[in-house]
Amino acid sequence: MNTQTIDSNFAPWENAEETPLIDFQNVTKRFGEFTAIDNLNLKIYEREFFALLGPSGCGKTTLMRMLAGFENPTEGTIILDGQDIAPVPPNKRSTNMMFQSYALFPHLSVADNIAFGLKRDGMAKGDVDARVDEMIRLVQLGKFxxxxxxxxxxxxxxxxxxxxxxxRAPKLLLLDEPLGALDKKLRQETQFELMDIQESTGTTFVIVTHDQEEAMTVASRVAVMDHGKLVQVDTPDRIYENPNSTYVADFIGDVNILKGHASKTDAGCTIAWGEGQPEINTSCGTELRGAVHYAIRPEKIAVSADKPDAANVLKGTVLDIAYLGNISTYYVKLATGEVIKAQAANNRRISRRSFTWEDEVYLSFTDTAGVVLAQ
Known part of the structure; x- marks a missing residue:
């Protein structure tokens, strides 16, 4: 598929002079006594592939329905391409929506389904045919x-x-769980097709999903939501490597979270966290003192039979093993009763595992492997 590749430096959200395509300004949405969206501010930029991510009931679909015109804010303003869209009916907005069910007309052909909206808009037949041909080529369905x-x-x-x-060349395409009906393998393949098509057209995509892997794969930025609020909005790599809270750290991928007490040292800081356990050597912000959480991803932790020379070393017993083909996850129980997950890549074809149940092992990680969180 031919695509126009978005510049690797594409980051309009970092430019204060850049005008957003979508601007939520102090938006609140209530349904009776229930507040679905709570005083939300958010800017989404042209050509972004933006993901709204969160569990059921967090408010992500309500945000999308307000963009589409199916709901109006109780308070606040939504600006789309410089215009307050509250008085604009759904069919007059420069948006379009793709539903999880696809909502195709069963009695129409592929080409006629694509042409339907164009004909409703009164486009000339020759222009309709040309646009349908262009769209069919874009999604590689010429034979169908x-x-x-x-x-x-x-x-x-x-x-x-x-x-x-x-x-219809919308400025904004809304995708409501668009891949939910596909099996996992096809879903993964289609994610990359979506990215190619979005880059090729330059259309701004906003996708609603509860699938963290999907959001992390397709999106230029991800908004993690909880109870009608934005918990963190950032690029996928920053959300994964630098979550701003235990909620985000726990929601995105696997993570170990330890409660402890942070103290400043000349080299960074230490976290005292478990009776009889060595303090964790790490780096933390100058404002982080006292009660904290330490979050570390399983793949950042090495497992070994011998005690390594490392910034942080913990000793435990293999409680369980999950073999996932490309990786193995080891559940290691420490003397405190805490269970730590560590992952190792299965990069060699071997007849037996390096470790088995009830083996004593050492877990080690660097002083920059984890993140210290205040909440």
């Missing part, structure tokens, strides 16, 4: 243009729905 939706696969139906949504 005359087939009905029940004659193509789930992944192909997903692409038809995407082509139909993009046919």
């Amino acid at each position: 243009a005359k087939r009905k939706p029940d004659q193509i696969s789930g992944g192909q139906r997903q692409r038809v729905a995407l082509a139909r949504a993009l046919a």
